[in-house]
Amino acid sequence: MDAFFASPEQQICRTLLEAYSGHGSTIIRGSSETDPLQDFARSTASGLVSAPRRLECRFLYDAEGSALFERVTQQPEYYLTRTETSILAANAACIRELTGPVTLVELGSGSSAKTDFLLRAWLEQGERVCYVPVDVSESALSGACSAITAKYPRVRVIGVNYDFREAFSLISKLSPTLVLLLGSTIGNFSPQEMSRFFMTLSGAMTPGDGFLLGIDLVKDRSLLEAAYNDAAGVTANFTRNIFARMNRELGSAIDTDAIEHVATYDRVKEQIEIYARFTRQQTFLLAPLGRQFAIPPGDMVQIEISRKFRLERVLPYLEEFGFSTEEIFTDERNWFALLLLRRRPRYYSARGRGR
Numbered sequence: 001m002d003a004f005f006a007s008p009e010q011q012i013c014r015t016l017l018e019a020y021s022g023h024g025s026t027i028i029r030g031s032s033e034t035d036p037l038q039d040f041a042r043s044t045a046s047g048l049v050s051a052p053r054r055l056e057c058r059f060l061y062d063a064e065g066s067a068l069f070e071r072v073t074q075q076p077e078y079y080l081t082r083t084e085t086s087i088l089a090a091n092a093a094c095i096r097e098l099t100g101p102v103t104l105v106e107l108g109s110g111s112s113a114k115t116d117f118l119l120r121a122w123l124e125q126g127e128r129v130c131y132v133p134v135d136v137s138e139s140a141l142s143g144a145c146s147a148i149t150a151k152y153p154r155v156r157v158i159g160v161n162y163d164f165r166e167a168f169s170l171i172s173k174l175s176p177t178l179v180l181l182l183g184s185t186i187g188n189f190s191p192q193e194m195s196r197f198f199m200t201l202s203g204a205m206t207p208g209d210g211f212l213l214g215i216d217l218v219k220d221r222s223l224l225e226a227a228y229n230d231a232a233g234v235t236a237n238f239t240r241n242i243f244a245r246m247n248r249e250l251g252s253a254i255d256t257d258a259i260e261h262v263a264t265y266d267r268v269k270e271q272i273e274i275y276a277r278f279t280r281q282q283t284f285l286l287a288p289l290g291r292q293f294a295i296p297p298g299d300m301v302q303i304e305i306s307r308k309f310r311l312e313r314v315l316p317y318l319e320e321f322g323f324s325t326e327e328i329f330t331d332e333r334n335w336f337a338l339l340l341l342r343r344r345p346r347y348y349s350a351r352g353r354g355r
C-alpha cells in the first residue's frame with residue numbers, strides 16, 4: 001500500500017492515471033491544512049454553545065468509534081444493516097446489468113462490508129473493477145482496502161481518507177460512476193444539509209452517472225426506538241465514545257459514567273434524535289483552545305439525528321436535483337429501500353439552478 005502527500009487534486013489525478021494499469025490498493029489522505037485537534041476542539045466549542053447543544057457526527061468515527069459502530073450494526077435490534085445487505089445480496093447482479101461496468105465510488109464506506117455483494121457482481125460481469133471508498137476514518141478505510149485487495153486481487157481499490165462532503169471534485173473525474181451512499185447515512189443530514197448535499201453531488205456528477213442511495217423508511221415507533229437503544233448497550237457506548245475521544249484527544253476530563261444515552265423518535269419530524277444526557281455537572285476542558293465549558297446536570301447534547309423517509313415524498317424531491325429513479329429495491333417488509341437513481345442529462349431545478 002502506498003500513500004501520497006501532494007494536493008488533493010494532484011493526488012487524485014496521479015492516482016487515477018495509474019488506476020487502470022495499477023493493481024492492489026492505494027490510499028489518498030486528506031490535506032493536512034487543518035490541524036485535526038484544532039478542528040475537533042473548535043467544532044466542539046461551537047456545538048456546545050449552540051441551542052440545542054450538538055456535536056458534529058463526523059467525530060463519532062475515530063478508531064474506537066468505527067469499531068463500536070461496526071458492533072452496533074450487528075445488534076439484533078439494528079435491522080438497518082441486515083435489511084440493506086439482504087437487498088444488496090438479492091439485487092447486486094441486476095444493479096450491475098443496469099449500470100454497466102462503471103467505477104464504484106462509495107461515500108462513507110466504513111468497513112465496506114456490504115459492498116462485497118456489488119464487488120462480486122462487478123467481477124462476475126467484467127474484467128476490470130475499480131472501487132473508490134471515501135471515509136473519514138483512517139483505520140476503517142485502511143482495514144477495508146487491505147481486506148478487499150486480499151480477497152479480490154482483480155479489484156483496483158483507491159481509498160480516499162476524506163470527509164465525503166469534501167470529495168465532490170473527485171467524483172467528476174471518475175465518470176462513468178455509480179456513487180454509493182448506503183446505510184441511511186443521508187438520514188443523518190438536516191433538511192438543509194441534505195439539499196446542499198444533493199445539489200453539490202448532482203453538480204459533480206456527469207449526466208448518465210448512477211447513484212445508489214440507501215434510505216430507512218418510516219415505520220413503527222417501537223421498532224425504530226429499539227434499533228437505537230439495543231439491549232446490550234452498544235449504541236450507548238457509541239454515544240459515550242465521542243466524549244471519551246474528547247478525553248483522549250482534547251484533555252477534556254469528562255466523567256463518561258455521568259452520560260446517559262437517550263434516543264427517541266419524533267413522529268412529526270419523522271426522525272430519531274440521539275442525545276447524551278449528563279446526570280452530573282460537567283466541566284469540559286478543550287486544551288487546544290485553552291477554554292472550558294460548564295454543562296449543568298440534566299443538560300443534553302445532541303449527537304445525531306436519523307431521519308426516516310417516505311418513497312412518495314423522497315422520489316419527487318430527488319427529481320428536483322436532477323436524479324430520476326431507475327429502480328426501487330426494497331425488502332418484503334418495506335423497512336428499507338435502495339434507490340437506483342440516474343443523473344438526468346438536463347434538469348431545471350425548482351430550487352433555482354438549471355443545468
Ligand code: TRP
Pocket residue numbers: 060072080183184185187188228235238239274303304305306307
Ligand atoms: N447512519 C446510522 C443511522 O442513522 C448512524 C447511527 C446508527 C448512529 N446508530 C447510531 C449515530 C447511534 C449515532 C448514534 O442509523
